[in-house]
Amino acid sequence: MRTIQRIAAFTDHGAGGNPAGVVIGDTLPDAAEMQRIAAEVGFSETAFAAPQGAGWKTRYYSPETEVPFCGHATIALGAALARAKGAGQYRLFLADGEIEVEAGEEDGRGYATLRSLPTRNEAVPDSLIEEALTLFGYSRDDLDTSLPPRRMNAGAGHLFMALSSRERLSTMHYDLEAGREFMRRHGFVTVAFVWRENQALFHARNAFASGGVPEDPATGAAAAALGGLLRDTGLLTEGEITILQGSDMGRPSRLQVRYGAEVGTPVYVSGESVAM
Structure with missing residues (x-):
């Protein structure tokens, strides 16, 4: 036992x-x-x-x-x-x-x-972006153009998509079976939607159909990948961010992410936990 x-x-x-x-x-x-x-x-x-x-x-x-x-x-x-x-x-x-x-x-x-493991990221083709937008009921106008979609990885692959408002983040929805097929076909563990409130505070929702559940209340792997993406693309070369996730599910979560300036190096993600 x-x-x-x-x-x-x-x-x-x-x-x-x-x-x-x-x-x-x-x-x-x-x-x-x-x-x-x-x-x-x-x-x-x-x-x-x-x-x-x-x-x-x-x-x-x-x-x-x-x-x-x-x-x-x-x-x-x-x-x-x-x-x-x-x-x-x-x-x-x-x-x-x-x-x-x-x-x-x-x-x-x-x-x-x-x-985390070392980080990496790369641009994704327009066809994949359009497919993701259609799946989740968004349009190009809903995206934050200062943070373009990318494939990101710090040990697992995620699709990163930044939205232009907290309101649009709160409306995230999709068909689970279609999402599972999309994520597995493209090699994504999650699709990570974020809204940037300011330079150091991000709100996130992570669709996790590849694992059989609609959404993850807190995703440390995606948080590490996001820290690496921000650093490696020159958006925030060194520092610390907070990610708030899970409130739309009734499970508010807080993730602290810090990273050094060297491109591709591991990212540190911290948090508290309690026994259930």
């Missing part, structure tokens, strides 16, 4: 956040068993970890598929490791690279900072 912990990551002053499953064992279950557990848990992702050398072999599963990297489940895993092993820095060996999470606990709340 494996113990499944349920932890809400990226909570906003102890409320909301994105629920993640966490399973820590002496060895990882096989792929079919991890997929079964993730489907049973039903959260957008469940993290699995087992000791490996000086760190932890780590895998992430949504209810429908394996995910290469998940930020909020990493924050939840960090909190679980800190509770079991003590505060500190933990190396995580993913299917395609290595990351770190530094975590601890204070007054019943976990806190953690993950270091």
Whole structure:
């Protein structure tokens, strides 16, 4: 019998956040068993970890598929490791690279900072932009032209689309089956819509049909990719941003993102968590 912990990551002053499953064992279950557990848990992702050398072999599963990297489940895993092993820095060996999470606990709340994989981004063709706009019921007039759509990655691929108003962000909707087909065909884990309130504050909604759920309340992988995109395209060369996500779902979440000036280097994403 494996113990499944349920932890809400990226909570906003102890409320909301994105629920993640966490399973820590002496060895990882096989792929079919991890997929079964993730489907049973039903959260957008469940993290699995087992000791490996000086760190932890780590895998992430949504209810429908394996995910290469998940930020909020990493924050939840960090909190679980800190509770079991003590505060500190933990190396995580993913299917395609290595990351770190530094975590601890204070007054019943976990806190953690993950270091992402290196970042990259690229322009996307007009045909893909039009397809996405049609899928989500938007038009070109709804886009923020100062932040053009791009493919972004800090361990997982996302389509970034910036909208011109908070009101348009709040109306995001789409057909789940059509969204799943679109994301899987183009290699996107999520489609990340954002509205920039100011240089340091972003509001986000992340469609996650590829994983079998309509929307993610907090998406650490996309937050890391966004920090890398802003830095690597010269929009914000060095600094820190806050991302507010999940309020449209009734699960307000807060993600803190910081990064250095060197293009392509990993991004740091921090947040609090609470056991459910």
